[in-house]
Amino acid sequence: MHKHQLKILNKLLYRDEGRFSDLKDTALSSEHFTYHLSQLVDKGFVVKVGNLYQLTDKGKDFVGKLDEITLEEEKGPKVSVLIFVRKRTNGGSYEYLMSKRMKRPYLGKIGGITGKVRFGETFYEAAARELLEETGLKAGLKLCHVYHKVRKNRKGTPLQDSIFLIFLGESPEGELCLSKEAELLWIEKKDLFTRDDLFDDLKGKWKLTGNEKTMKIVEDVGSAEGF
Known part of the structure; x- marks a missing residue:
């Protein structure tokens, strides 16, 4: 947006209304x-x-996002859902549905099902929608943890700043769909955490039992490996 238009909006930020002469530069x-x-x-x-x-x-919504001094739109964290779906095997252990990225960034990395929360959408609505869109499945969902992930390059410049609402999905129903963006894999729990292609935030951080009584909030700042 042009700087003169930003100045007009900024003047209206501090008043209910204004005349042409009040707003004119x-x-x-x-x-x-x-x-x-x-x-x-x-x-x-x-x-x-x-x-x-x-x-x-x-x-009003637009000017609320502007820095009052620079009049530039302030950039904030991306808010997303991250869903781990599991099911029982015939042997009684758990298999987790994982997504292997087929595009950059993080090409080839394996993690849960993820997607952005849309404007006006609840976290549960976003999780159910993303799960269905990305996998073709429906599941019982429980919000378990909140995870703030910041990744920086070697110079310390932030490359990724995301807040994830972490869901556990159980009793999945439906048929897995195909995607150009990711390969979907059922992986047994005992094999999952020994892999070397996991997202770094999967290595030991989340123990999703389905019986969480306290929501865990994690702030994690690290280097952008594989970005």
């Missing part, structure tokens, strides 16, 4: 300022009521 001609104000109206960020201009709900 003295460094701009009236014609130039009118263009930028009209752009905000056309895009749905600002509405004109009589002779006054107000932020729309869309505009």
